[in-house]
């Protein structure tokens with residue numbers, strides 16, 4: 642479809658259009674789009690658009706979107722189950738189905754917006770669990786039509802990073818993601834307020850999912866009501882020596898040790914210390930309950946959000962001498 646409206650395909654709710662929009666429901670359909678030259682440059686494969694910021698009112702090329710959906714069991718034993726999931730499956734539908742079956746491993750990642758393919762690109766994470774902990778392999782098709790399966794060990798996974806984010810990998814489309822989940826639960830409850838939210842009940846996958854959903858709903862804006870892309874910035878990782886200096890000035894600075902030499906500092910705390918929480922710049926604003934989230938408070942354009950993001954980055958640099966980098970992809 643030409644001149645396609647993308648408002649429903651980006652969680653900032655920006656009124657942008659794509660010169661061309663293509664969807665496919667199988668690998669064969671994607672191969673046909675490739676071989677018949679329908680994917681014109683520039684092109685971008687999107688999922689649910691929950692980590693994207695369209696900076697212009699029109700994307701001049703082709704937007705691709707996968708409708709390969711569904712979950713199939715590839716193998717199982719007494720301890721675990723292996724699944725193959727279509728990249729266009731809504732991530733939280735996948736989590737819900739795992740939880741309903743009592744399969745453990747993704748319940749901490751409940752309610753994260755977006756689709757399964759993007760979850761593997763982004764290495765999504767929440768409450769001490771990352772997608773890489775349960776992914777075993779990724780099936781792809783590249784722009785020349787070659788199929789390739791990457792074992793998880795070859796995917797370069799790190800905090801919100803993967804091989805698929807590297808510029809040289811961009812023409813790679815994820816078609817399916819393979820997961821291994823546990824049948825005997827091993828819960829991760831020591832992050833955020835998760836254990837507290839369980840209120841002393843013995844954990845089950847369903848109870849953990851409910852607790853995660855409760856906490857997330859109390860903290861994060863629902864994109865259907867207030868456009869946003871979740872955490873706008875990544876938490877910076879800084880040298881320990883620099884952290885110790887900061888701690889002298891700000892004894893209450895929250896942090897997580899990465900290793901002996903590196904410390905991760907919450908970007909939301911840094912932004913809040915600069916006085917941005919709840920502040921607006923035109924129709925773009927810093928969310929009043931969580932300074933890490935930038936929101937479309939009205940009819941903001943991509944340029945309005947970029948303007949706010951730059952101002953926030955400049956404040957953090959000036960006050961703390963730390964460069965915070967966007968987690969959101971600028972398109």
Ligand SMILES: Cc1cc2nc3c(=O)[nH]c(=O)nc-3n(C[C@H](O)[C@H](O)[C@H](O)COP(=O)(O)OP(=O)(O)OC[C@H]3O[C@@H](n4cnc5c(N)ncnc54)[C@H](O)[C@@H]3O)c2cc1C
Nearest residue numbers: 687688689690691692754755756758759765766815870871
């Ligand atoms: C309210 C809210 C809360 C959030 N909370 C979290 C959180 O707790 N933890 C977290 O990690 N993230 C969080 N996010 C960010 C976001 O949900 C994730 O990054 C998610 O994985 C993005 O999925 P998507 O399908 O919307 O991808 P998109 O935003 O559409 O795309 C993201 C990237 O994936 C690529 N991509 C998408 N599909 C494919 C494919 N099939 N093949 C190849 N490349 C592809 C795109 O090109 C792009 O580079 C949150 C976002 C919102 C709005």
